[in-house]
Amino acid sequence: MNHHQQILSILAVGIFTLGAAGVAFGDDDDDDDRRGKRSQPRADFAPLTNVAYSEECGSCHMAYQPGLLPARAWTAIMSPAGLSNHYGDDASLTDELRNEISAYLTANGADRSGGKRASKFAESRAGVDSGLPRISANPYFVKEHDEIPARLIKDNPDVGSLSKCNACHRGAAEGDYSERQINIPGHGPWED
């Protein structure tokens, strides 16, 4: 490591530490909505900034914020084999698009950055099919959803699956998963 790189590293660590301290002191409430007075609440997850990702992935399902999975999970999902069996679908891309989208997702993964709730998603797990990592298998995600009865999600014709975040989280597309924004079709708001 040369001299310039050392200085850059020290600066980067310093900036990161300041940022982390800001998160630690500012984040005293997971749901960010009970005080209600915060002028510009930071999104739970950084919003999407890559057009190719929004278009390519969003044409079949909600384009999940990159902060919902760690970088290594995105790498597995975006591999050629991962895309050709994409949770039961074929989602193959040209190498050019695949590389662009993969670089975007991994650079903004839950373990890299991505919003105040992203750190809870730094651990990823495969689903019961032991295939690709699933956001819905993350322990924090499971804990947040385990009290919701099946009739409101799986057996709810307007929802059908936990994978359809935006069916109930009305701010999901903007990265806002606060309790205040929940409206379960046929049921209404959800109080944890």
Added chain:
Amino acid sequence: MTSPLAIVLVATGALTLSTPLLAADAAAGKAGWTKEYPASDGSAARSCATCHGRDLTQPGRQANTGKVIEPLAPSVNPQRLTDPAKIEKWLLRNCKWTIGRECTAAEKADFIAYIKTQ
């Protein structure tokens, strides 16, 4: 195996039906549209209509995610069949998912010819 140029030519109408190698047949495309193929993962048999429906002027629904798919018929959705990269991408993916293999150039030309008439 695939023939992007041929697809572009068929899609843009530059290739006439008399070309012997790629006589795009809308009737064959229509017949193929609803032909069902067993799924290797044990789920219900699949055809193009599983997600796109039988009436191409109507929206469809992605079988796994439930997301609405805008109509494929150019008569109601003029954006369709205008982007060769999109045509290639979706024919590749959707043949593999539905039929279990890539479509031949002739099969793809037939599907495009059928969609064009809708």
